[in-house]
Amino acid sequence: xxxxxxxxxxxxxxxxxxxxxxxxxxxxxxxxxxxxxxxxxxxxxxxxxxxxxxxxxxxxxxxxxxxxxxxxxxxxxxxxxxxxxxxxxxxxxxxxxxxxxxxxxxxxxxxxxxxxxxxxxxxxxxxxxxxxxxxxxxxxxxxxxxxxxxxxxxxxxxxxxxxxxxxxxxxxxxxxxxxxxxxxxxxxxxxxxxxxxxxxxxxxxxxxxxxxxxxxxxxxxxxxxxxxxxxxxxxxxxxxxxxxxxxxxxxxxxxxxxxxxxxxxxxxxxxxxxxxxxxxxxxxxxxxxxxxxxxxxxxxxxxxxxxxxxxxxxxxxxxxxxxxxxxxxxxxxxxxxxxxxxxxxxxxxxxxxxxxxxxxxxxxxxxxxxxxxxxxxxxxxxxxxxxxxxxxxxxxxxxxxxxxxxxxxxxxx
Numbered sequence: 001x002x003x004x005x006x007x008x009x010x011x012x013x014x015x016x017x018x019x020x021x022x023x024x025x026x027x028x029x030x031x032x033x034x035x036x037x038x039x040x041x042x043x044x045x046x047x048x049x050x051x052x053x054x055x056x057x058x059x060x061x062x063x064x065x066x067x068x069x070x071x072x073x074x075x076x077x078x079x080x081x082x083x084x085x086x087x088x089x090x091x092x093x094x095x096x097x098x099x100x101x102x103x104x105x106x107x108x109x110x111x112x113x114x115x116x117x118x119x120x121x122x123x124x125x126x127x128x129x130x131x132x133x134x135x136x137x138x139x140x141x142x143x144x145x146x147x148x149x150x151x152x153x154x155x156x157x158x159x160x161x162x163x164x165x166x167x168x169x170x171x172x173x174x175x176x177x178x179x180x181x182x183x184x185x186x187x188x189x190x191x192x193x194x195x196x197x198x199x200x201x202x203x204x205x206x207x208x209x210x211x212x213x214x215x216x217x218x219x220x221x222x223x224x225x226x227x228x229x230x231x232x233x234x235x236x237x238x239x240x241x242x243x244x245x246x247x248x249x250x251x252x253x254x255x256x257x258x259x260x261x262x263x264x265x266x267x268x269x270x271x272x273x274x275x276x277x278x279x280x281x282x283x284x285x286x287x288x289x290x291x292x293x294x295x296x297x298x299x300x301x302x303x304x305x306x307x308x309x310x311x312x313x314x315x316x317x318x319x320x321x322x323x324x325x326x327x328x329x330x331x332x333x334x335x336x337x338x339x340x341x342x343x344x345x346x347x348x349x350x351x352x353x354x355x356x357x358x359x360x361x362x363x364x365x366x367x368x369x370x371x372x373x374x375x376x377x378x379x380x381x382x383x384x385x386x387x388x389x390x391x392x393x394x395x396x397x398x399x400x401x402x403x404x405x406x407x408x409x410x411x412x413x
Contacts, residue, residue, distance in 0.1 A: 072346025087120025
């Protein structure tokens, strides 16, 4: 029978989880998904070079990646409330700077500020919080979080397009800054007050193998490479999908809607994850999801129309992207437990974030160099396929696996 204190703790965890669902939608929508929609207008109205504009966005993501590891260590010790609250405030300042930048250097400075804001508000700290609070029940909670947050592009890509048409890109970002402040700051400040369980509590649910030994193991290094390659390909598809579809004859508005519907595809993929894929061996699950990413990217590369088929392909790419996010969320805990999830996840997330960061600039540059966006997407499919092959070697070493098995948290590869 559940005691009143246990019931109160469950209610508090659910409240925090749903709060994180809302703030992840908003943070990703404002700081990430609005940019692919607004970038063409930014370059057209300001006449700033497209490569420099996308490089500014990429720079912010690189800074986010570099800040992930120290923030992960801090998160393991202190919890998410202060970190995510500060990230929300900084994110609002960054978006205001971007919106009002009178010249290119200040526009770049806005994205420099956005970097640490993204590191403090995107998936990694939210995943760490949910993993620590929910322990053995983390998969269901993580699935719920990513299911709801998967609508970020569905909500904010069309919203950004509508605001752009009404107010221009500067006005759009000003409105989005207000939304970011009104939604994320109060939820992070007042909704994440749960006690932060000590690491020792989680060692009964996960591996006690030293972090350095895990990071240096073959399985972890293979995981780093595979998720880096897969992340580059999958997120490059997100950022470069709009110009690909416009080049296929799709209107900018429909291209924005296709990006948004890809978010609905993410949700469909995540609905499939918990009842089916989460029960598969962890390596087989990783390989299968990466293979799906390669296949859907190849489909976008070869499909020339009609518009309805292109939108359907965008939705399928969203399905693969949604599954990839859950692989990222559970890769560490399914292999090595939850004891040092924040630190290990930050190490793992760094190549993903760097890959995501260079995707806008690299996509534009590579497309120009090799003959357009269809050729780029064919190359991205091959890159994702390489990540699929490397994922075959991501099983934990026997020593770290044995420690996790003894504590009952390991899913055999």
